[in-house]
Amino acid sequence: MNVQFTDKIDNIFKSTLHLIKDNGFHGTPMSQIAKHADVAIGTIYHYFPSKDELILALFEYCRKELYAHIFQHVNQEMDYKEQFYSVFKSFCTFHIHQREYSCFFEQFYNSPYNEIIRQKEFLEGPYGQNTFMKFILRGIQxxxxxxxxxxxxxxxxxxxxxxxxKTVVYGKIDFSEKELTDLIDIIWTGIKNND
Amino acid sequence: MNVQFTDKIDNIFKSTLHLIKDNGFHGTPMSQIAKHADVAIGTIYHYFPSKDELILALFEYCRKELYAHIFQHVNQEMDYKEQFYSVFKSFCTFHIHQREYSCFFEQFYNSPYNEIIRQKEFLEGPYGQNTFMKFILRGIQxxxxxxxxxxxxxxxxxxxxxxxxKTVVYGKIDFSEKELTDLIDIIWTGIKNND
Amino acid sequence: MNVQFTDKIDNIFKSTLHLIKDNGFHGTPMSQIAKHADVAIGTIYHYFPSKDELILALFEYCRKELYAHIFQHVNQEMDYKEQFYSVFKSFCTFHIHQREYSCFFEQFYNSPYNEIIRQKEFLEGPYGQNTFMKFILRGIQxxxxxxxxxxxxxxxxxxxxxxxxKTVVYGKIDFSEKELTDLIDIIWTGIKNND
Amino acid sequence: MNVQFTDKIDNIFKSTLHLIKDNGFHGTPMSQIAKHADVAIGTIYHYFPSKDELILALFEYCRKELYAHIFQHVNQEMDYKEQFYSVFKSFCTFHIHQREYSCFFEQFYNSPYNEIIRQKEFLEGPYGQNTFMKFILRGIQxxxxxxxxxxxxxxxxxxxxxxxxKTVVYGKIDFSEKELTDLIDIIWTGIKNND
DNA sequence: AATGAATGAGGTTTCATTCAT
DNA sequence: CATGAATGAAACCTCATTCAT
Structure with a gap:
């Protein structure tokens, strides 16, 4: 399906994310999505042939949002290390503040749906759409x-x-710029080339 | 009920883990668990009041198994760094080779069930049963x-x-003792005290 | 849902009454109601959120039918005593001939459901919908x-x-206009004002 | 079964009555009766071949209790009218204060079980055990x-x-000796021979 | 006599999906 | 395009009953 971003589709996506966050993947029936998105259940089936296809389309949508977010502060004037830190921090803040997205990702990756995506990506060759992986590869090169x-x-x-x-979200620690920097320091220190 | 590990309960746990690995959390009906464990469906309900309670009891069981595994090679003659490496490697191999357990953990942590456990632990105070966390605290002390x-x-x-x-399990890389050591080196290098 | 009396709902009500008469309250599974009403079981749940709600809605329906029946022969030209007798006879004949209704009422009033209705009426104030009670109050006034x-x-x-x-229905006596009149005479004689 | 009134059977009867009062006939599973009576479920089946037989035996037990109660104040020195009033009042107070019995009776009479008793009584001839009916027949004679x-x-x-x-129990009116007398007056006035 | 773990038929309910409008 | 009443397979769960101890 060629997803035209009508308001209705946007509502359906947003409602699905919202409900999955609260009730989990399988605690979110199509009827509830329809009600929350204020569309008829038939309308969802008009755009998506099945619940599975809705989930899969939603995943693609969320991934795009994620990539857009994590590279938002990166620009050509930063050196690689700065970009490396910026992406890390954006990645963390995305998962902390965009809970609807991150809950969805977590459930998605740990479900049978993930297998479908993996097989699709296998056919597309390595890191087809994966902007993030390409960023790491550039660091290696x-x-x-x-x-x-x-x-x-x-x-x-x-x-x-x-x-x-997760640690922040679950309230075990408060978000702190300093600790976030500590953490990325651990990683950078551990992998950086000391030549 | 004070869970005595009768054969039947053990069968039920093992069957549930096995089926969840293949079919996911909600793709595993009670009827299938009963059939696979070779007990009547009523027997499961004799021991666990609901599917939710079964899942929760299974989680406690799995967590105990995990802790037993990751400390299995640790002994008093090793220094802290050696123990740190040993636990890490055991942790990785557990998640790589005991797929039934790790699939269960992943689904569990990324589901509404996790919230229930978190609230329970909140009441028990910090790190009640958490042997691993105590190991890290010792390193700090x-x-x-x-x-x-x-x-x-x-x-x-x-x-x-x-x-x-996950990277190993999904076949993106083969398991290699060397790379595992590289990874724990990254962490250790990043956090160790250089004084 | 605002109960519109579609054919389907009417069928469901009629079938439920019929089956409860023969098999009792809890001897009437939803599956049987669905089959007898020639609708899918999901259709019943489309209109009523649970079996309990179906029973409660059915009670309201039956009560309306009862009130319609017992006042059917009453008109303004009759004096109060005549109305009193007419209502009594209609009440008796309803319970004798509309066995599906009266069996339902009897089971309903002698079951935990009754408590629910009582609490509801308590909130509505005295004799809210109760046309019969208002008729008695008029007699007092x-x-x-x-x-x-x-x-x-x-x-x-x-x-x-x-x-x-009940005595008629259980075959202990045959219905007789004379005995019915004897009975209402007993009551009228016992309560009428002799001033 | 020749019911020996062991403590266990008595416990079973009492528990069954208590639970039926609160949860209704079919909301009272055998397992709950066993737990409440503090006996094993097998013990109930040792004395009663099935739940139905338990209910039937309990009915006989309750009926005996009822008859014992309603005639308790009757003695030879009272004239018939006095006895008629005494039995009526005892009947009312029994149904008001022995709620566990009366709830059971009401549910029993309005259930398929009643049919079983009716057929049994039909075989025994008219009013076999029915002490109350014999009292009325004496009044006629x-x-x-x-x-x-x-x-x-x-x-x-x-x-x-x-x-x-019922009106008293449901709290619509308070129990009052005077109103009770009013009511039996209505009946007596209505049926008494004025010759 | 007493126990209670074990059974499984059958109950209530859910929900993805269809289709006539 | 959009609707939502209708469907029914299949899920979870209950509970009367059995039987080895």
């Missing part, structure tokens, strides 16, 4: 890191960011 | 780390480990 | 009775009517 | 009443009593 596999770098980087965001 | 909040250290440590395990 | 509490009059009137109807 | 069928008299008498008891 420009020799900013120790000789580490890009996926190891990602593990440390994304793992730490998500783990931190 | 023994001055092995930079002055960082224990939760920041955890974010980096656990985040990286889980992220690595 | 017009001085037809001894100085008795209206509820005592009701106890005698309704108690006798229902008890008679 | 002794010429205290107008020429009315005994069942009509019963309708008026029992109907009024139960209806009054």
């Amino acid at each position: 420009e020799n900013h890191f120790k000789p580490l596999d890009e996926k190891i770098i990602c593990s440390a980087y994304i793992g730490a960011a998500i783990s931190y965001a | 023994e001055n092995h780390f930079k002055p960082l909040d224990e939760k920041i250290i955890c974010s980096a440590y656990i985040g990286a480990a889980i992220s690595y395990a | 017009e001085n037809h009775f001894k100085p008795l509490d209206e509820k005592i009059i009701c106890s005698a009137y309704i108690g006798a009517a229902i008890s008679y109807a | 002794e010429n205290h009443f107008k020429p009315l069928d005994e069942k009509i008299i019963c309708s008026a008498y029992i109907g009024a009593a139960i209806s009054y008891a």
